[in-house]
Amino acid sequence: xxxxxESRLLLxxxxxIAFALITVDIxxxxxxxxxxxxxxxxxxxxxxxxGVSSAVNPVGDAVSAVRDxxxxxxxxxxxxxxxxxxxxxxxxxxxxxxxxxxxxxMLKLSGDGQYGIKGAQVIAIGAAQGFSWTITIDAGAAxxxxxxMTVLNADGLVGRVTTVGPGSSTVLLANDPDFTVGTRLExxxxxxxxxxxxxxxxxxxxxxxxxxVKKGDRLVTFGSQGDKPFVPGVPVGVVSRLDxxxxxxxxxxxxxxxVGFTKLDVVGxxxxxxxKDPRDEVLPPKPKPTPTPTVTVTATPSPTDxxxxxxxDERSNADDQQQ
Numbered sequence: 001x002x003x004x005x006e007s008r009l010l011l012x013x014x015x016x017i018a019f020a021l022i023t024v025d026i027x028x029x030x031x032x033x034x035x036x037x038x039x040x041x042x043x044x045x046x047x048x049x050x051g052v053s054s055a056v057n058p059v060g061d062a063v064s065a066v067r068d069x070x071x072x073x074x075x076x077x078x079x080x081x082x083x084x085x086x087x088x089x090x091x092x093x094x095x096x097x098x099x100x101x102x103x104x105x106m107l108k109l110s111g112d113g114q115y116g117i118k119g120a121q122v123i124a125i126g127a128a129q130g131f132s133w134t135i136t137i138d139a140g141a142a143x144x145x146x147x148x149m150t151v152l153n154a155d156g157l158v159g160r161v162t163t164v165g166p167g168s169s170t171v172l173l174a175n176d177p178d179f180t181v182g183t184r185l186e187x188x189x190x191x192x193x194x195x196x197x198x199x200x201x202x203x204x205x206x207x208x209x210x211x212x213v214k215k216g217d218r219l220v221t222f223g224s225q226g227d228k229p230f231v232p233g234v235p236v237g238v239v240s241r242l243d244x245x246x247x248x249x250x251x252x253x254x255x256x257x258x259v260g261f262t263k264l265d266v267v268g269x270x271x272x273x274x275x276k277d278p279r280d281e282v283l284p285p286k287p288k289p290t291p292t293p294t295v296t297v298t299a300t301p302s303p304t305d306x307x308x309x310x311x312x313d314e315r316s317n318a319d320d321q322q323q
Contacts, residue, residue: 102266105154113233113282116272117152118143122264123168133176133198135159135264140167148229150221150270156235156258157181157221158267169269174236175202175261181230182222183255186280188212191222194236194255201240201254209251215239218283219255231270233278 103119110117118139126134139145141164151158151171159179163170172179175196183192183204190213192206206213217239223232237255245251 099266102154106152106266106268109152109154109156109235109282110268110270113231113278114274114276115152115231115268115270117268118145118271119266119268120169121266126170132178133173133196133261134162135171135173135267137169137171137267137269138167139269140165140169142166144271145169145269146271150227150229150231150234151267152234152270153259153264153267155260156237157230158259158261158264160229161269171267173261174257174259175199181236182224183219183236184222184232184279185211185213186218186220186283192219192250192253194219201256202237204239204253204255206251206253209245209248211251213239213242213251213253215242218280220280220283223277227270227273231273233274233280233282235283 099121106117106119109115120137120139120143122135123138124136126132126136137151145161145164147161147164149161151160157174159171159173159176161169162172173196174181174194175198177196177198179196181194183194184190185192185206188211190206190208190211192204194202194204197203204219219236219239221230221232221234221236224230235258237257239253240256241254243252243254
């Protein structure tokens, strides 16, 4: 449309008419004469507006979702981090509770035997080369640890210290083939020497070939001169098998150790020996035997048994009548 005098007048006229219609519509309220025209326009343009809105809204939602996805991702990452920290804390607490329980039981054992101990934690295990069974603990010369000291835990004898560094030490475990310790049999005091056999029971050579020993008997350490490398009275294990006696000067038995050498964590190094031999005092109470259930059988008379006396009475009455 060209910019002429007539077109300008037409534009001014249309603007004036639009203002007039707006004024009439506002003053008319619900009874506005323009209401019919407005409804007609809504009927014509409403579907078009809805279609445009339905087409545009998903795009807007997608843009909002993309904009908010970063925030949601950050919140999820924060929650996952909190959960991981909580799980780690719970796991750490469980481990600490287990260590505290082991430490309490070990302190009780050392109290019963009157041992002065230095607590330590296992930080490494020995190399498999050479078939040696050793562990490394986080206590050394700075903690008063010396070579040839007895090592125990809450269950009993663990081994002896072989190498000492400033802050760590190496312990030879009691099940190592190069390990030997003097033992005393509970009750009878029969003496012997226990040797390690790796993952098999300890082999104990009793000095008395006719020693009275049976399965379930328990052994403790006999002790060494000057209490090195072994202090007396530390629980060693339980007799699990006996070799048949053949008139030899010694007798061989096999002992299952109290200590589980594959799950060591908290141990104690005996830095002060007891003033007297505790002998069997450190051994735990023997488990009570399980009672054998007894079955009582009550005999119930059968109907046949009940009828027999009746027939005997009838025969007796008949005999009386004949007499």
